[in-house]
Amino acid sequence: MIYLDNAATSWPKPPEVKEAMVRFMEEIGANPGRSGHLLSIEAARIIYETREILSTLFNVKDSSRIVFTLNATESINLALKGLIRPGDHIITSSMEHNSVMRPLRDLEKKGVELSVVPCSPKGELDSRDIEKKIQSRTRMIVLNHASNVTGTLLPLREVGRIAGEHGLLFLVDAAQTAGVYPIDMENDGIDLLAFTGHKSLYGPQGTGGLVIGERVNEKEMIPLKHGGTGSRSEFEEQPDFLPDRFESGTPNAVGIAGLLAGVRFVLKQGVEPIRRHESCLIEKLIEGFKEIPQITLYGPEEMKDRIATLSFNIENLSPSEVASLLEEEFGILCRPGLHCAPSAHRTIGTFPKGTVRFSLSAFTSDGEVKQSIEAVRHLLHQKD
Amino acid sequence: MVYGVILFPSIYFALRAEKKSKEKGLSVRLIPVPRHLSSDCGVCLRIPWEERETIHSLLKEGSVKVEGVHLL
Numbered sequence: 318m319i320y321l322d323n324a325a326t327s328w329p330k331p332p333e334v335k336e337a338m339v340r341f342m343e344e345i346g347a348n349p350g351r352s353g354h355l356l357s358i359e360a361a362r363i364i365y366e367t368r369e370i371l372s373t374l375f376n377v378k379d380s381s382r383i384v385f386t387l388n389a390t391e392s393i394n395l396a397l398k399g400l401i402r403p404g405d406h407i408i409t410s411s412m413e414h415n416s417v418m419r420p421l422r423d424l425e426k427k428g429v430e431l432s433v434v435p436c437s438p439k440g441e442l443d444s445r446d447i448e449k450k451i452q453s454r455t456r457m458i459v460l461n462h463a464s465n466v467t468g469t470l471l472p473l474r475e476v477g478r479i480a481g482e483h484g485l486l487f488l489v490d491a492a493q494t495a496g497v498y499p500i501d502m503e504n505d506g507i508d509l510l511a512f513t514g515h516k517s518l519y520g521p522q523g524t525g526g527l528v529i530g531e532r533v534n535e536k537e538m539i540p541l542k543h544g545g546t547g548s549r550s551e552f553e554e555q556p557d558f559l560p561d562r563f564e565s566g567t568p569n570a571v572g573i574a575g576l577l578a579g580v581r582f583v584l585k586q587g588v589e590p591i592r593r594h595e596s597c598l599i600e601k602l603i604e605g606f607k608e609i610p611q612i613t614l615y616g617p618e619e620m621k622d623r624i625a626t627l628s629f630n631i632e633n634l635s636p637s638e639v640a641s642l643l644e645e646e647f648g649i650l651c652r653p654g655l656h657c658a659p660s661a662h663r664t665i666g667t668f669p670k671g672t673v674r675f676s677l678s679a680f681t682s683d684g685e686v687k688q689s690i691e692a693v694r695h696l697l698h699q700k701d
Numbered sequence: 702m703v704y705g706v707i708l709f710p711s712i713y714f715a716l717r718a719e720k721k722s723k724e725k726g727l728s729v730r731l732i733p734v735p736r737h738l739s740s741d742c743g744v745c746l747r748i749p750w751e752e753r754e755t756i757h758s759l760l761k762e763g764s765v766k767v768e769g770v771h772l773l
């Protein structure tokens with residue numbers, strides 16, 4: 318079996334992720350920080366260490382500004398619903414995932430104005446087009462760091478600079494890049510960074526977080542959930558300090574234990590070496606596919622402009638036909654369709670049919686890429 | 702040895718305080734908050750009382766939010 322659906326969730330995970338989770342279940346297990354006993358402290362310490370290691374990864378000065386969520390979707394919802402009010406104006410791109418687009422469309426119904434800046438057919442964004450949309454009521458710019466459809470990297474740093482110059486908040490959806498592309502809260506000018514644990518950070522599903530930059534006043538940000546935090550238990554009001562303000566309820570501590578092991582794996586391998594490994598393989602895949610005339614490739618060709626997620630189509634076959642043939646005959650698992658990003662598919666001209674998507678990870682091998690190219694060739698021969 | 706405890710608004714700051722103190726080789730320990738100090742269920746940092754000034758300034762430097770320092 319060849320697993321090429323890492324953009325949906327990475328698999329396999331490093332063995333130490335499972336080991337950390339088993340260790341948590343067998344030896345720790347307690348409710349983090351709620352009770353003051355040994356095991357409760359140990360569980361809280363794991364969560365603390367995870368905040369610390371993530372602050373190293375993203376260059377965050379104060380790790381209390383990282384709050385844990387279930388996934389990138391929850392983080393994005395928290396940032397948008399927590400900070401945006403009717404009358405505000407938001408700018409985003411046409412390449413966004415529905416985890417950004419749907420909360421934005423919902424806010425639009427509640428009196429928020431939205432500008433969706435069109436991207437090129439390869440999914441590229443010209444940061445000047447963002448700047449042109451800025452008006453007096455603009456409050457925030459929201460962008461994905463890399464598209465989950467085409468793999469296109471968006472110009473974070475340029476947009477971060479524009480946001481800074483105009484005093485706007487900059488929310489980045491790093492679901493596809495955290496762990497595989499360098500991200501720097503300070504130098505990229507990011508105010509809110511939404512990440513998910515189960516993709517290139519190699520943690521389990523049900524882990525993710527939001528980094529809340531120093532320019533965001535957390536006291537004015539409304540939590541998605543209110544409830545018990547283990548702190549200030551004598552008060553019935555929600556704490557106003559980080560991270561507790563946004564972390565009501567017992568967290569996914571066993572998941573976070575796995576995430577800690579996942580991030581340790583990433584830092585041990587190094588973000589740059591992982592990226593080089595994946596770039597090298599996706600380049601081979603693109604080269605291989607370019608020799609097959611019936612294939613249409615989407616997204617940028619240059620490695621510096623993309624991550625290792627590739628969309629393509631095969632002449633006269635629907636994406637779902639291609640995916641099921643690849644699975645049945647060659648054991649290749651990938652993802653066809655719209656990838657929760659209808660706007661991105663409209664941008665690249667593949668709506669409503671969608672594309673076939675191959676997405677790699679640190680564990681994808683050269684052999685698997687070669688076999689995948691061969692499989693697509695065979696598939697075309699059979700069809701002829 | 703005479704001990705004191707430092708109270709924090711949350712477990713996050715208690716762990717941060719523990720880490721900062723241990724990095725400086727200070728012998729501190731996280732313990733349950735003594736009943737007479739707070740009704741809360743959390744933990745606090747037990748410190749050698751004579752180190753309270755050192756630790757307090759260390760925590761201030763490290764932006765650790767402190768709720769109070771008490772003699773045990």
Ligand SMILES: Cc1ncc(COP(=O)(O)O)c(C=O)c1O
Binds near residue numbers: 389
């Ligand atoms: C670009 C992008 N944003 C957001 C998400 C949502 O991530 P999650 O499902 O972990 O919330 C995904 C992945 O599904 C994604 O690819």
